[in-house]
Amino acid sequence: MPSPAEKSIDPSDAVIRFSGVSKRFDAAKILDGIDLTVHRGEKIALMGFSGCGKTTLLRCINGLEQFDAGEIVVNGNNLSDSVLDWNRFRSRIGMVFQQFNLFPHLTVLENVMLGPVRVKKVHKAQALERAHQLLGQVGIADKANLYPEHLSGGQKQRVAIARSLAMEPDILLLDEPTSALDPPMSREVLSVIEQVAAQGMTLVMVTHELRFVAHMADRLVFINSGKVVEEGSPSDILRHAQQETTRRYLEIFETA
Numbered sequence: 001m002p003s004p005a006e007k008s009i010d011p012s013d014a015v016i017r018f019s020g021v022s023k024r025f026d027a028a029k030i031l032d033g034i035d036l037t038v039h040r041g042e043k044i045a046l047m048g049f050s051g052c053g054k055t056t057l058l059r060c061i062n063g064l065e066q067f068d069a070g071e072i073v074v075n076g077n078n079l080s081d082s083v084l085d086w087n088r089f090r091s092r093i094g095m096v097f098q099q100f101n102l103f104p105h106l107t108v109l110e111n112v113m114l115g116p117v118r119v120k121k122v123h124k125a126q127a128l129e130r131a132h133q134l135l136g137q138v139g140i141a142d143k144a145n146l147y148p149e150h151l152s153g154g155q156k157q158r159v160a161i162a163r164s165l166a167m168e169p170d171i172l173l174l175d176e177p178t179s180a181l182d183p184p185m186s187r188e189v190l191s192v193i194e195q196v197a198a199q200g201m202t203l204v205m206v207t208h209e210l211r212f213v214a215h216m217a218d219r220l221v222f223i224n225s226g227k228v229v230e231e232g233s234p235s236d237i238l239r240h241a242q243q244e245t246t247r248r249y250l251e252i253f254e255t256a
């Protein structure tokens, strides 16, 4: 996959732009002047030690988290805009969580259809057809009528991915989507994510899966204490990280 430089990115094609974004929880500064631009179709890996602010940053992108200073513009919407239509805005941004967050009282099919029918007012028959297609795409067509409790972790995460895709988002945010899974299940889910990435969607993924990042991401963004301390092509950073903290992180996760 070409690096951002090789892709000849059009600067006007920024879909996510953070300028000087800071956030505190009580006395602690969790995000500390984040500047970050993501272009349409880019695949970004967010990495860093536990507690450095990755999830907070990701949640700021779709407004699940408030911020105190700076500016965030996503899909042309300034998130500080008081008249922003949040439902409409969020319907274009998919989010996949570490713990899947499926609705336990709904079947797999109902989980995938819910957003399109409720939020996008898609006709039920059309949503059903699309849900079947997506479940086929993520490799669990045969699980459509089961409830989440009867699925493995990897299968649940594939439902969560199908559910996000059902909304036809143009940005997909993934927060450690494989960290609750054992290695075989992680591989299954990573291969589904890779397929999705290949379709050209803008993707921002928090992960510690170094090999996957080297293979799939256009850019690795390394966060430390709420700051972007290093970013660039994964192959460069994995081989020649400039910051001591990045090197320490890579040493730990290379052997994990």
Ligand SMILES: Nc1ncnc2c1ncn2[C@@H]1O[C@H](COP(=O)(O)OP(=O)(O)OP(=O)(O)O)[C@@H](O)[C@H]1O
Binding pocket: 025, 026, 030, 048, 049, 050, 051, 052, 053, 054, 055, 056, 057
């Ligand atoms: N709602 C909250 N109230 C207070 N502190 C919070 C809240 N959410 C997060 N924090 C703190 O903000 C810091 C960053 O949290 P965040 O979840 O963004 O880290 P992370 O990099 O995603 O960590 P991990 O790798 O463990 O998921 C942590 O110190 C956390 O304790």
Ligand SMILES: [Mg+2]
Binding pocket: 054, 055, 056, 175
């Ligand atoms: Mg986190």
